[in-house]
Amino acid sequence: MIGRMRIAVTGSNGKVGRAAVARLLADGHDVIGFDLDGTRGAGFTRVELSDYGQTLDALLGVTARHDGVDALVHLAAIPVNGLVPDATTFHHNMAVSFNVFHGAHRAGIRTIVYASSINAMGYPFDEPPPYLPLDEEHTAANNTYGLGKVLEEAMAGQLVRWDPAFSITALRFTNVVDEYSSFARAGELDYRRDLLGSYVDVRDAALAISLALDRASPGFEVYNVAASDTGLTIPSAQLAAAWFPGVPLRKELGEFETLLSIDKAADRLGYVPRHLWREN
Template structure:
């Protein structure tokens, strides 16, 4: 497919652009910054005119896209004033969704967020592992925007029954070089309780995007996307018992099983995480595979 990736210069975006390109898709990175060249176009996503223009075609580079992967955003709470985060992220996502519709693009995959699950869990989760079945619990402006984006996607797909929008609720994105810090988390179980000790290897995040492009169907669906394990050496059951003793544990947990349930993504998208920090050895030039 001809695929536009917004935010393709970012941490997750680089992995997504690489994977989709390796799979044979014709990928264009739409971002404010990036390596100049045939596959990069500078776009201000807050400017609707720029977005719809580039979706419709760009001189001798392309005549439109088959799908859009929208990753561009201020990526976390606290990086900008709340009002700036709301304005930037909400406006950019509306522009991308609406411009795609105007351009006749029927497949959109975008970065929602684990934060809609109730992070930083100062209030206990309703149950463990958390999943997509309970109502959103945004606790920050950043998360509120992610929730509103999902609500917007629900209505846009209602307006257009042929439109497919898939929201991927990514966990904390990590690259292999980040794994050197993981053993230090063991000293305090509460240090990473804010997202139930979850993470997502950027390469597995890219796999989820690829699967969503392949398997997305008309309508809106949201999926939690996390690695299969936690960031901790301790067992998942012991972490839940110590930090969230009042939260019901609704299934028997594997030794290091993620507490951000990826069962829905496995079932409907065929998502299958391939990478774990436990196989990373800093003395090697590349991590080993599962």
């Protein structure tokens, strides 16, 4: 287990950011949030991360806040397509991630955990996946948000080559939920098809971040992060056959087992989702 660290969290006021900050504080770490919005105080600094100068300066130190950080959790981004024009989504997210990754490298921060996405795996799966459950070996982008995530992963993979001590972990989050009203549709066959039926509770997303920091090692790794079940009441094997006829199954599926494989995260990080919609 790692000891107490000072951890910077970009996007600290977002859905996952708030949960991650709460989790890391509960773990005993010191946390400084970097975002455009947040509560004034010792745990937050307003930073325009699309500005490299601001980003690097904030990582190096902020008077009355910190004089350096031990690790970085990067969650800041335009979170989905459609909020702004597609090119804006791509340009903004790529610039922010470059600024954060390269700034951390220059600042001597050697541990980064960041949010990748199911969008880097072929979402919304109009083109069927090559196999199920789908694991981290498959990479495909079908929108500008996803293209940014694929390129962020490629960038991270190259940056760790520059420094043998550098550790970057990409967490491919599926749809992160903090309430379950939409799960009233769980019996409908078309519900969550574009997500392979998957979801993850925001508290389990924060758990994965905590575990990834704890188990970080030099190099670049990618992990899927989802709940252990689907978000439907239809058995998983039936979903796979209906949604993607002819796509091979790599193993026999449990009744409601996730079609977005979390086996790697379970094996290497000890990730076991604790918050499932069926228990809420």
